[in-house]
Amino acid sequence: MAGQSTVERVKALITPIIEAQQLELVDVEFHREGKSNVLRVFIDKPDGVTIDDCQRVSQECDIVLDVENVIQSQYVFEVSSPGLDRPLKKLHDFVRFQNRLVKIKTYQAIDGRKNFLGRLQGVRELEGKDAIEVLVLLEDTNEEVVIPYESISSARLEVEF
Known part of the structure; x- marks a missing residue:
């Protein structure tokens, strides 16, 4: 994974987790907001994601990201729906x-x-x-x-x- 950006490494690690739950990885963002680094993951499914979906993905991905130590600095991790105005990425x-x-x-x-x-x-x-x-x-x-x-x-x- 050398040479890959943080976002690319995160995507590679969490995509299998998300797809195993019949969800789609829409996007990953990693940037500074105020004094904090924020890693934001957007997931979706045809009938929309629930809070339970977000919580489950957050818990499972958080473990993998901690073990793999992809981001060495402190950061806030969020899992969310892409919203009604979702981006078209693929x-x-x-x-x-x-x-x-x-x-x-x-x-x-x-x-x-x-x-x-x-x-x-x-x-x-x-x-x-x-x-x-x-x-x-x-x-x-x-x-x-x-x-x-x-x-x-x-x-x-x-x-x-």
Whole structure:
């Protein structure tokens, strides 16, 4: 595990624990908040996570992280749901949340813009190329925009009422 970031090492250690409980690891964050280091793990499942899920994952992961001594300094460890505005981190997220309202930011401008708000239409592979595109129906213009998957810097669900 030499050369890996703290977040990558944590992911490698806790993913099997989380998956064994039929849960999904959505994201791992490790950063300074005020005077404390915070390790925050986000988990999910199709019908949403419960406090019991978070508590169970916290207890099991805490033991492994202590034994493996991944983080040498003191830190606060939190396990949480990703929330209603969960980030879309993996390709399967873009498939799973098809027809949902999303906010996507890109590294480079596409048609003169880097921020997109619209209904996720799905994903498609480009024939003969090793590339994937995300299709979004824009809220403001009702036009479909095609966003190269590798151009997405961040994406998250938008809360709908």
